[in-house]
Every structure is written in C-alpha cells, then in structure tokens.
Amino acid sequence: MKQKRKINKRKAWAGVVSFFLLVAIIMQIAILTYDFIIQKTDNVALIAVLILVMIVILSTVITLIDYIRRKIMIERPVRKILSATGRIAKGDFSVRLVPNHPYDKYDEFDVIMEDINVLAQELGKNEVLKTDFVSNVSHELKTPLAIIQNYAKSLQNDDLDDNTRQKYAQTLVSASKRLSDLVSNILKLNKLENQGIKPTKEKTNVTELLAQTVLQYEEILENKKINLDCDFDDIVIDTIPSYLEIVFNNLVSNATKFTPEGGDIFVSLKQVDNKIVFCTKDTGCGISNEVGARIFEKFFQADTSHSQQGNGLGLALVKKVVDILGGEISVSSQLGKGTTFVVTFFK
Ligand SMILES: Nc1ncnc2c1ncn2[C@@H]1O[C@H](COP(=O)(O)OP(=O)(O)O)[C@@H](O)[C@H]1O
Numbered sequence: 001m002k003q004k005r006k007i008n009k010r011k012a013w014a015g016v017v018s019f020f021l022l023v024a025i026i027m028q029i030a031i032l033t034y035d036f037i038i039q040k041t042d043n044v045a046l047i048a049v050l051i052l053v054m055i056v057i058l059s060t061v062i063t064l065i066d067y068i069r070r071k072i073m074i075e076r077p078v079r080k081i082l083s084a085t086g087r088i089a090k091g092d093f094s095v096r097l098v099p100n101h102p103y104d105k106y107d108e109f110d111v112i113m114e115d116i117n118v119l120a121q122e123l124g125k126n127e128v129l130k131t132d133f134v135s136n137v138s139h140e141l142k143t144p145l146a147i148i149q150n151y152a153k154s155l156q157n158d159d160l161d162d163n164t165r166q167k168y169a170q171t172l173v174s175a176s177k178r179l180s181d182l183v184s185n186i187l188k189l190n191k192l193e194n195q196g197i198k199p200t201k202e203k204t205n206v207t208e209l210l211a212q213t214v215l216q217y218e219e220i221l222e223n224k225k226i227n228l229d230c231d232f233d234d235i236v237i238d239t240i241p242s243y244l245e246i247v248f249n250n251l252v253s254n255a256t257k258f259t260p261e262g263g264d265i266f267v268s269l270k271q272v273d274n275k276i277v278f279c280t281k282d283t284g285c286g287i288s289n290e291v292g293a294r295i296f297e298k299f300f301q302a303d304t305s306h307s308q309q310g311n312g313l314g315l316a317l318v319k320k321v322v323d324i325l326g327g328e329i330s331v332s333s334q335l336g337k338g339t340t341f342v343v344t345f346f347k
C-alpha cells in the first residue's frame with residue numbers, strides 16, 4: 001500500500017512569511033520616504049502629491065507581486081486541474097496529471113492532482129467493465145434467442161414426426177429457461193450491487209433452507225446416479241434467507257452440474273463457535289489454478305461443455321452475497337479429481 005500522503009506545510013508557511021516580510025519592507029520604505037519628504041520641504045500641497053505618488057507606486061508593486069505569486073502558485077495548477085476535470089467530464093478517462101513537486105514535498109494541489117489521476121483511472125476501469133458487461137449480456141441473450149428462432153421455425157414444418165417435434169419443443173423450453181435464468185441473475189446481481197439498504201435480517205432455520213435447496217436437485221442427482229451425503233447441524237440464526245439461498249443454490253447446482261455420472265457430492269453445514277461453515281465437496285471435473293483465480297468474475301465459464309447450462313453469473317452472485325454478509329469463501333480443487341467450496345459466515 002502507498003504510504004500516507006503528507007502535505008508539505010513548511011512550504012505554505014514559507015510563502016506566508018515571505019509575503020509578510022515583503023509587506024513589512026515596503027511599509028518601512030514608505031515610512032522612510034515620508035520622513036525624507038517632510039525633511040526636504042514644507043510645501044503641504046507638494047507633500048500630499050508626493051505621498052499620493054508613493055502610495056500609487058507601492059500599491060502597484062504589492063499588487064504586481066501578489067498577482068505574479070497567485071499566477072504561479074494558484075492559477076497555474078488550478079488551470080491544469082480544470083482542464084483535466086473538463087476532459088473527464090467529457091468522458092476522456094485517459095487524463096493523467098503530473099504533480100508539480102516531488103512526492104515528499106506535495107502541496108494541496110499536488111494531492112488534488114493525484115486524486116484526479118486515481119478518479120480517472122477508476123472511472124476508466126468502470127467504463128471497461130460496463131462495456132464488457134453489455135457485450136457479455138448481448139452475447140448471452142443472442143445465443144438462446146437464435147436457438148428459439150431456429151427451432152420455432154423448424155416446428156412449423158408439418159412433416160415432422162412426433163418424436164422430433166417433442167425434441168424441438170424441449171429445446172425451446174430449455175433455451176427459454178436459459179434466457180429467464182440469465183435475466184433473473186442479472187436482476188439479482190444488479191440489485192445486490194446497487195442496493196443501498198440491505199433487507200432486514202429475520203429468524204431463519206438455515207438447515208431447513210439448505211435441505212429444501214438440496215431437495216430441488218434430487219431428480220438430477222438420481223438421473224446422474226450421483227451419491228449425495230449430507231451432514232447438517234441444526235442452525236437457526238438471524239440472517240437474510242434470500243441471500244443464503246443464492247449461496248446454497250449456486251454451489252449445490254455447480255457441484256451437481258460438474259460432477260459426472262456415478263460421482264459423489266458431500267454437503268455440510270456446521271456451527272463452530274460463532275462461525276457457520278457451509279461446504280460443498282464434489283468429485284467433478286475440478287478447476288485448474290489459473291481458472292480458479294477467475295471463477296468469481298461475471299460471465300466466466302471455464303468448462304465450455306456445460307456452458308449451455310449456465311451463464312457464468314452464479315459464483316459472481318455468491319461472492320457478492322458473501323461480501324455483503326461479511327463472510328468468507330474459499331475454493332480448493334484438483335483438476336480431474338474434484339472441488340471443495342467452503343463458505344464461512346460469522347454470527
Ligand atoms: N464445482 C465445480 N467444479 C468444477 N468447476 C466449477 C465448479 N463450480 C464452478 N466451476 C467453474 O466456474 C465457472 C463459473 O461458475 P458459475 O459462476 O456458477 O457459472 P455457471 O455455473 O453458470 O457456468 C463454471 O463455468 C466452471 O467452469
């Protein structure tokens with residue numbers, strides 16, 4: 001992490017002191033000149049005119065010095081900052097300002113310039129994320145829509161036998177389910193990311209919630225002849241059930257999806273002191289280290305053979321929920337052997 005920035009206060013004080021000395025010297029000159037004038041003449045009118053001239057000259061000198069000081073110390077950096085903020089306002093996030101002093105001699109303007117650089121960089125990153133998100137969503141929408149269009153057209157063919165018609169109809173159903181899953185995941189993610197106020201916690205039987213989630217996968221597990229083992233403690237806590245459901249649902253769904261026929265899945269829910277630990281362990285395809293680093297990204301899917309059955313938003317949602325609830329998630333995996341996800345919540 002970058003060290004805390006210190007504003008060079010000594011420099012600001014040096015400016016104040018030198019301006020004070022300048023004014024004092026000029027006043028001294030004024031007094032000495034006045035003294036000199038009244039010693040040289042008694043003519044009151046002449047004295048008045050000379051004093052007036054002196055006041056005009058000295059005021060002009062002070063004003064000029066102040067003007068130059070302001071121009072160099074304030075106007076120049078302010079103009080630099082204004083041009084940068086103007087470019088940012090127009091959407092140019094490539095702006096980078098070079099501070100006027102070295103790091104240990106920063107003044108307030110240098111700090112503002114550095115903050116503007118960070119702001120522009122962050123806005124630039126967000127812009128890239130937004131564009132990527134939109135292109136990912138469009139891509140994910142287009143694929144099932146194309147399937148729906150093609151199969152709906154094919155269904156209009158009167159020569160189709162019943163079996164093929166059934167198969168086409170089934171494809172339509174699964175493509176439209178994929179669409180509705182995608183839309184509902186995007187909405188959930190958007191809600192989680194933009195929700196200012198969290199839903200209020202309510203007394204929740206976490207064990208029952210998890211058992212219900214697991215039951216939804218009973219049929220798929222039976223069809224794939226996957227052996228499921230569960231070990232649940234009885235846990236009732238104040239929490240946000242809809243958030244926990246996102247975690248349970250996505251991790252159990254992934255374990256089911258990525259475990260081949262005849263594999264094993266172990267799901268556990270344990271309470272250890274003030275911690276609640278939820279774990280899914282499968283004997284599925286596993287995740288390599290490089291892939292493991294990216295699985296929580298939106299739309300990331302490593303295993304393309306299952307890409308038709310998801311949209312890569314599941315783990316992004318899980319991570320978001322875990323972060324909001326102040327929990328932790330970890331994954332350990334061995335390619336070809338299986339994957340374990342451990343989620344820890346603190347009571
Ligand atoms: N249990 C698992 N076993 C193997 N790979 C997994 C597992 N869970 C997640 N992954 C990998 O992480 C990717 C992202 O998961 P997820 O965000 O849930 O997306 P989706 O399930 O829609 O593909 C998956 O596509 C897969 O490559």
Ligand SMILES: [Mg+2]
Binds near residue numbers: 250
């Ligand atoms: Mg998933």
